[in-house]
Amino acid sequence: MNINHPLIDDQHTNQGTANIQPGVLYVVATPIGNLQDISQRMCQILAGVSQIAAEDTRRTRQLLSHIGVNTPCFSLHEHNERQKIELIVQLLEKGESVALVSDAGTPLISDPGYPLVKALRDRQLVVSPIPGPCAFIAALSVAGLPTDRFIFEGFLPAKKGARLARLKHYADETATLVFYESSHRITESLQDMLVAFEESRQVVIARELTKTFETVLSGSVQSLIDILAQDNNQTKGEFVVMVHGASKANAEISPEAKTLALKLAEHLPIKQAAKITAEVYSDKKNVIYQFLLDNQK
Structure with missing residues (x-):
């Protein structure tokens, strides 16, 4: 099967170097703690884009210093993200490339980025993942x-x-x-x-x-x-x-039936407690029995 994609070419797949495309937002995963998890492609993208949108520019500059990169950064966090969308749209439409990074791990995963990525995709702009660590x-x-x-x-x-x-x-x-x-x-x-x-x-x-x-x-x-x-x-x-x-048994029983079954099981054999509960709530006896087995102290 042949796959034609603007972000896939010989330079990407065979030579192991990053071919930075104009007008693309790269969503870049960074290490969650151990700097040995830095990937070659992450370094190449951060070095090659026009600018980096960072959750905390101070932390990102520390990472950039570690890998010997001095790409300009600007902040993009939960309090200013929506205000920065138009700026990033303008950069991409001018043909610049931008990387999005969070403080650690994969952006958007309990981190900023969703409104931005949605807005760019709604406008048919290209967003490309640079995968890596996720806690x-x-x-x-x-x-x-x-x-x-x-x-x-x-x-x-x-x-x-x-x-x-x-x-x-x-x-x-x-x-x-x-x-x-x-x-x-x-x-x-x-x-x-x-x-x-x-x-x-x-x-x-x-x-x-x-x-x-x-x-x-x-x-x-x-x-x-x-x-x-x-x-x-x-x-x-x-x-x-x-x-x-x-357990599936636990999921199939009503809260009221669980309460009765557990209370009866404090004073009766499990099989008898399950039988009585099933009769009261018209539930399956074997399901209640399994629930009680799963919850034995």
Whole structure:
């Protein structure tokens, strides 16, 4: 099959050098911590574009200094992004090329860039990805949780009520759940997960990925809360929090049936508790039975 694309040519595919095209916005992934993850193509693009739109120009200039590049930068962050769209459109329409970078990782993934990319695509301007590190993908790759289906939610709400409501919304979701969290809210978020999810749910927290103090911890929510309480160092840094999806049995049972089944199981054999609950709520006995097995203490 022949593929004709303005960004693919012999210089791209055979010689390993970046052919900077005029009028293109390059969305460039940068390292999330370890500078050895810098790619050759990232360096070539950042050196070759006319200007760089950076979430924090100070951090980007540090990266550019490290790779020996002095391309001009201007800021593009969540507070000024919409105001900068027309500037970037004008640059591209004049034939200049622009790179978009965030502080770390892949732009747009819980970082600025979506309004810009949408506006450019709506105007039929070319946007090209320069792939590289992404914290939640890196975390999923080592978590040991199912990855055939997952939901990335980004950062949870800062306020407890909204955060707990968001978590409860996903209580019966069978896909793996993925969140970002900050050091000053990681303990509170885990405590809310203890309320929102059944006690047997497996959780994995990945901290400071690719950096010196990289840590990946897994266990029940309560066990992770205990670990963080015992070692304050484990609350420092940037976190990806991943939660095993609910069992299918858990997803098929109404909240009321779950409450009754769990209460009955405190006083009756599981099989009998499942039978009574199924009779009350007209649910399948085997599904309730499996739910109770999954939630045994």
